[in-house]
Amino acid sequence: MSIARRVRIGALLLILAAVAFGEWRSARSLQQWREPLWVGIYPIAADDSEVTARWIERLEPDTYADVQSWLGRQATALGLGLDTPFKLVAGEPIGSQPPKPPDSGTLAIAAWSLKMRAWSRARLGEQTGPRPDIALYVLYHDAERIAVLPHSLGLTKGRFGIVNAFADPAMQGSNRVVMAHELLHVVGATDKYDPATGLPRFPDGYADPEQTPRYPQKRAEIMGGRVPISASRASVPESLGLAVVGPVSATEIGWVRAP
Ligand SMILES: [Zn+2]
Incomplete structure (x- = not known):
């Protein structure tokens, strides 16, 4: 193995170790549970369908209230002593697509995560109102155009989740399940x-x-x-x-x- 290649691999391993450590530290810093974590929800049209565009236009500010109250009930049942661990706040729709996550490859994923964090920072900078603790980007798809949604994900480092959801009233329940799942990933689950x-x-x-x-x-x-x-x-x-x-x-x- 050439020295240059060794150095390159060594540097990449260091980056990966730093990313792993950052994830752990980031999760710990989110796990105080003394006051609610503010979660900004940002709808994005994943396609150019009229149905999706109309769906996003018509989203009500309390669309995500059920997720917030379910998380509160779970926390209470577990004896947390904070009845609203997450405060979900509707943000303004975003007109651009987040960088597409790679299918596999640890390095490709690490590179994408850096790109994604930069994208998230830039988008949050364009929003009015205070910066949230966690950002959930909800990509709505026209159910007529896609049968199976791409994978959703939630990353501790960078404090964001990407939720793929259907722009369809019949799918609201399962959309909320995915939102809660990814949100809990962000805080370390x-x-x-x-x-x-x-x-x-x-x-x-x-x-x-x-x-x-x-x-x-x-x-x-x-x-x-x-x-x-x-x-x-x-x-x-x-x-x-x-x-x-x-x-x-x-x-x-x-x-x-x-x-
Ligand atoms: Zn998961």
Whole structure:
């Protein structure tokens, strides 16, 4: 291996280590829970469809109130002592698309995350009103044009999430589930499903792991993402009412102390 290549790889490893450390520190700094975290929600049309444009025009300021109150109920049930851990505030729609995340490759993802953070900073600078603690960019898609949404994500470092959602009243419930899932990623929760199959992981990805018989489950653990119907089948919950924050996720985000 040439010296130049060694230096280059060494530098990249250092960057990756710095990114990982930054993620951890960033999550810890968000986990104070003494006052609500302000979450700015910014709608973006992901396509040039009339349906999507009209949807965004007609969004009501209280569109996201259900997500805020569900998070509050979860926190209260877990004994957090702060009944509004997240205050969701509607921001102005954004006219540009965020940089597209790469499909794979740790380095490509690290490079994209830097680009994305710069993009997010620039967009927040254009908004009126105070800067939020966390930014959620919600990309609305016309359901007639796309059957399966691109992956959504939430990153601690940079404090933002990208939520892919349908511009369709029938999909509002599952849109909210995705919003809550990505928001909890931003504050440090990890996925609790098998990336290969999409099936929730037992027991931490289950809302009711003690239930007998185990299947069908009625609810989803929010970071498990789906309601396990059988050992090989799971469905996306139609509303947040069918989802809970499980004990492992609650510990990761600092709502409860590790046992
Ligand atoms: Zn996830």
